[in-house]
Amino acid sequence: MKFPYCHHSHxxxxxKAPALEIQGLGVSYxxxxxFALKDFDISVPAGSALALVGPNGAGKSTLFKAICGxxxxxxxxxxxxxxxxSACHHRVVYLPQRSEIDWHFPISxxxxxxxxxxxxxxxxxxxxxxxxxxxxxxxxxxNILDLAHRQISKLSGGxxxxxxxxxxxxxxxxxxxxxEPLNAVDASTRQTVAEVLSKIKSQGKxxxxxxxYYDQEExxxxxxxxxxxxxxxxxxxIKEDSTHTGCDCP
Amino acid sequence: xxxxxxxxxQYVFIQRAIIAAIVIGVLCAALGTFVVLRRMAVVGHALxxxxxxxxxxxxxxxxxxxxxxxxxxxxxxxxIGFLARxxxxxxxxxxxxxxxxxxxxxxxxxxxxKSFRDLFSMLxxxxxxxxxxxxxxxxxxxxxxxxxxxxxxxxxKLFSVDPNYAKTIGMPVKVMHYGMxxxxxxxxxxxxxxxxxxxxxxxLVIPVAAARLLTDxxxxxxxxxxxxxVLSAVGGIYxxxxxxxxxxxxxxxxxxxxxAFAWVYKFIQKAIG
Numbered sequence: 001m002k003f004p005y006c007h008h009s010h011x012x013x014x015x016k017a018p019a020l021e022i023q024g025l026g027v028s029y030x031x032x033x034x035f036a037l038k039d040f041d042i043s044v045p046a047g048s049a050l051a052l053v054g055p056n057g058a059g060k061s062t063l064f065k066a067i068c069g070x071x072x073x074x075x076x077x078x079x080x081x082x083x084x085x086s087a088c089h090h091r092v093v094y095l096p097q098r099s100e101i102d103w104h105f106p107i108s109x110x111x112x113x114x115x116x117x118x119x120x121x122x123x124x125x126x127x128x129x130x131x132x133x134x135x136x137x138x139x140x141x142x143n144i145l146d147l148a149h150r151q152i153s154k155l156s157g158g159x160x161x162x163x164x165x166x167x168x169x170x171x172x173x174x175x176x177x178x179x180e181p182l183n184a185v186d187a188s189t190r191q192t193v194a195e196v197l198s199k200i201k202s203q204g205k206x207x208x209x210x211x212x213y214y215d216q217e218e219x220x221x222x223x224x225x226x227x228x229x230x231x232x233x234x235x236x237x238i239k240e241d242s243t244h245t246g247c248d249c250p
Numbered sequence: 251x252x253x254x255x256x257x258x259x260q261y262v263f264i265q266r267a268i269i270a271a272i273v274i275g276v277l278c279a280a281l282g283t284f285v286v287l288r289r290m291a292v293v294g295h296a297l298x299x300x301x302x303x304x305x306x307x308x309x310x311x312x313x314x315x316x317x318x319x320x321x322x323x324x325x326x327x328x329x330i331g332f333l334a335r336x337x338x339x340x341x342x343x344x345x346x347x348x349x350x351x352x353x354x355x356x357x358x359x360x361x362x363x364k365s366f367r368d369l370f371s372m373l374x375x376x377x378x379x380x381x382x383x384x385x386x387x388x389x390x391x392x393x394x395x396x397x398x399x400x401x402x403x404x405x406x407k408l409f410s411v412d413p414n415y416a417k418t419i420g421m422p423v424k425v426m427h428y429g430m431x432x433x434x435x436x437x438x439x440x441x442x443x444x445x446x447x448x449x450x451x452x453x454l455v456i457p458v459a460a461a462r463l464l465t466d467x468x469x470x471x472x473x474x475x476x477x478x479x480v481l482s483a484v485g486g487i488y489x490x491x492x493x494x495x496x497x498x499x500x501x502x503x504x505x506x507x508x509x510a511f512a513w514v515y516k517f518i519q520k521a522i523g
Contacts, residue, residue, distance in 0.1 A: 093418070102411050112411065127404075
């Protein structure tokens with residue numbers, strides 16, 4: 001018997017709808033403050049890879065937080081696979097910057113990755129053998145299965161990043177929002193993350209990455225959106241691909 | 251030698267105190283684990299001090315001290331949560347302010363009665379004075395709190411390590427926060443019976459802090475905390491029985507000694523390499 005965390009969870013996606021559609025989005029951290037993101041529109045087709053590029057404070061993390069429901073928005077509309085977010089929490093995964101997690105909490109890497117399965121388990125149900133297997137498979141994909149029983153407090157920065165991506169893989173979401181996944185990580189982690197993102201995209205999933213390293217990774221994205229001071233300022237098609245012509249390139 | 255342990259058990263009030271000590275120890279340690287890991291120790295401190303006016307009002311009206319303390323702590327917990335919604339009022343400021351006001355209010359009420367007879371047990375607890383009625387209430391509250399902890403263990407873990415992720419998968423994190431404050435209030439009220447309003451936070455925090463020194467696994471940490479808390483509570487009762495010391499203070503000093511041993515053990519272990 002299932003008791004989902006949210007009443008509207010797990011709707012069937014609209015096959016014709018884009019993975020993400022945002023119209024006239026305005027977000028501020030409080031009613032008094034100025035907009036951290038303003039008049040933002042975007043349509044991201046399913047199966048595409050999008051880079052969000054911009055300086056610190058441009059609004060990249062704010063956008064991600066609004067999409068996944070961490071920040072309320074003051075105006076506009078966000079639809080994920082044709083539904084409001086509350087109808088499809090399991091389809092979206094947000095990979096925060098590493099500093100937002102309590103890495104001193106006394107749990108193992110496997111425990112943390114299994115948390116990616118909680119959205120399917122809901123209240124009262126404990127992770128089953130299958131959930132553990134999925135989590136171990138995700139660790140294997142990130143080349144860190146040997147760390148499964150290590151405490152999360154004993155991980156390096158690169159290992160922390162791999163663990164977070166493994167948790168996202170365990171959730172098996174269709175839309176992945178990654179906030180600076182390559183920030184301050186070693187070359188080997190960067191290589192593994194790049195390979196996994198390519199694999200995810202080849203599986204038809206949609207990936208949006210906020211990145212400082214766009215110049216070095218240009219070829220991995222179908223398009224880029226540039227943000228400055230909470231506004232979309234310009235953009236460019238990165239790759240001419242007939243399957244992704246639905247992207248709204250500004 | 252063994253008679254030192256068995257002799258006190260011939261008294262019914264000691265038997266009651268030991269059962270209460272075991273239950274209170276397990277409850278404080280189990281919930282205290284999440285209190286410490288979520289950096290809420292200061293909130294526990296606030297709630298324990300806030301219980302005093304509730305205790306005094308209940309005492310003056312001839313009502314249940316448990317009920318009085320419970321109402322005062324729940325009102326404080328929810329009140330702090332409510333007032334902190336205004337972004338210009340920082341939660342840590344409220345946590346530093348509200349308990350002092352409540353504590354002062356409690357002392358003010360006591361001073362108007364010109365009777366300080368029961369102030370000592372309210373401030374420092376009197377586990378040796380637990381009645382059958384108290385014990386039933388302690389068992390009931392402990393059973394409900396531990397059941398909630400068991401049922402929501404998985405969610406509490408995620409909520410503690412990564413509250414943002416919990417929110418993105420649809421968990422009602424605000425409800426969970428208030429729920430935790432509510433059960434913390436229950437635990438505080440139970441703890442007050444053993445060690446009083448001044449020292450209850452020590453029973454919530456010290457056994458967990460000692461366990462944290464010795465293990466970095468959550469399950470083991472909870473289990474060790476429970477063992478340390480029960481040892482402290484029962485040990486404190488024996489110390490109080492044989493030396494005539496205040497039971498609440500004895501329990502807390504016992505817990506502090508366990509923490510000191512754990513710290514020395516860890517220090518030596520590190521030194522050896």
